[in-house]
Amino acid sequence: MLSCQTDSISEEKQITNDLTYHHDLDNNDNFSPDGKWLVYDTRTDDGGIAASARIERVNIETGEKQVLFEIKNNQAWGPGAGAVSYSPKENAVVFIHGLTNSTEENPYQQWRRTGVIIHDSLPNQPIYMDARDVTFPFTPGALRGGTHRHEWSGDGAWIGYTYNDAILKALEDATGQKRNLRTIGVSRKIRSVNVDKNEENVSGEWFSALVVRVVPEPMPGTDEISHAAGDSWVGTNGYLAANGQKQIARAFLGTVKDKSGKEVSEVFIVDIPEDITQPGSLGPLEGTKDDFPMPPNGTNQRRLTYTANTHHAGCTGIVRSxxxxKSLAYFAKDEKGISQIFVISPTGGKPTQLTEHDSDVTGNVRWHPDGQHVTYVWKGSITLCKTGTESFTERIKTLTKPTNPAPTNMVWSPDGNILAFNRLVKVNDSDAAAQQVFVCKVEM
Known part of the structure; x- marks a missing residue:
């Protein structure tokens, strides 16, 4: 049995202590650019993001908490605010905001939300990022549903996210045919997008486009996909393409059908053009009454893994670059059926197995800023694994003591000296528990 080095267990520091609500990092980029603050939402177990009324941040040195955004009289059905991420370049955060007209009959939904930006020096002054237009004729640069898990690119110029479409959800409800599919979009601050104002429409300050094509029923044995998620930016500023130029892209998991028609998640990548304002060959940027907004001219969607034909098909997690x-990390099963971390080049090729544990790796994989280590959860502990040619036992070490439930939502500080994560802390002797923020200093 392989064992981890345990002489490196770091001292944990609990940063939040209020047991009356969750402090959820949600597997995002939660550190401020200076590494002094962590931002989180206040979702509930029953209501989720819809019931989160606040976006807060906490100072990791002093424990001071500040409210960046608050929805007065928020209800269990919304509007809700959550899944917040810091910009790597500005003192600003972006998060989900449910539609302000949410009611118990028409609540927060995957297809009824937008992205909102708050500058931390200007709390409660929302900037609506992506425009939403559900009134035909639709508007180029606007979407028609809801964006989720927003992530700034390394240069702060783009924001990527997953997306669900309200027009196609309504079509699915009317016809009974599968149309409510998840896909991936991006926004860039090219120009503001103004739409006809009503309670369902939102004007936005950034130009938005969907970049991944999904279809309800992929042809078995092809690279067509019905679902795209688990996405993140490739590299701090893209990857080096075959032409020697840096290419901005998002890596993600796409759901294909194998030759027998069974659904399998595989790693994909989509190259994104600098100019997302020009429509591509598949159709208009704004979409039609019966199909999605289509990717801009110059997008290139490619499949990277082919596990569908193996004994242990499928990839999981968020694909992290x-x-x-140069390397995309994801979870997949090894030849023994054990979940491990694999890496693959964004240009394709054969994947490399990075971990060799004797039981499943879990949690979320995150790269250290040095690009030479990844963290994940194994047997209830946060584990650090070095890339390289040394033996596996020499490359891994345990950072935290094992707990049940295990730590979640890990994120590295910009300088790589501090690892933050969530841990459930019990409320007295009851069964209730509150998600708290912890940090530990890590010596590499």
Missing amino acids: SPDG
Whole structure:
């Protein structure tokens, strides 16, 4: 049995202590650019993001908490605010905001939300990022549903996210045919997008486009996909393409059908053009009454893994890129059926198995800023694994003591000296528990 080095267990520091609500990092980029603050939402177990009325941040040195955004009289059905991420370049955060007209009959939904930006020096002054237009004729640069898990690119110029479409959800409800599919979009601050104002429409300050094509029923044995998620930016500033140029892209998991028609998640990548304002060959940027907004001219969607034909098909997790853009990390099963971390180049090729544990790796994989280490959860502990040619036992060490439930939502500080994460802390002797923020200093 392989064992981890345990002489490196770091001292944990609990940063939040209020047991009356969750402090959820949600597997995002939660550190401020200076590494002094962590931002989180206040979702509930029953209501989720819809019931989160606040976006807060906490100072990791002093424990001071500040409210960046608050929805007065928020209800269990919304509007809700959550899944917040810091910009790597500005003192600003972006998060989900449910539609302000949410009611118990028409609540927060995957297809009824937008992205909102708050500058931390200007709390409660929302900037609506992506425009939403559900009134035909639709508007180029606007979407028609809801964006989720927003992530700034390394240069702060783009925001990527997953997306669900309200027009196609309504079509699915009317016809009974599968149309409510998840896909991936991006926004860039090219120009503001103004739409006809009503309670369902939102004007936005950034130009938005969907970049991944999904279809309800992929042809078995092809690279068509019905679902795209688990996405993140490739590299701090893209990856080096075959032409020697840096290419901005998002890596993600796409759901294909194998030759027998069974659904399998595989790693994909989509190259994104600098100019997302020009429609591509598949159709208009704004979409039609019966189909999605289509990717801009110059997008290139490619499949990277082919596990569908193996004994242990499928990939899981969020696909995470090394800072230099050379390696994409994800979870998949090894030849023994054990979940491990694999890495693959964004240009394709054979995947490399990074971990060799004797039981499943879990949690979320995150790259250290040095690009030479990844963290994940194994047997209830946060584990650090070095890339390289040394033996596996020499490359791994345990950072935290094992707990049940295990730590979640890990995120590295910009300088790589501090690892933050969530841990459930019990409320007295009851069964209730509150998600708290912890940090530990890590010596590499």
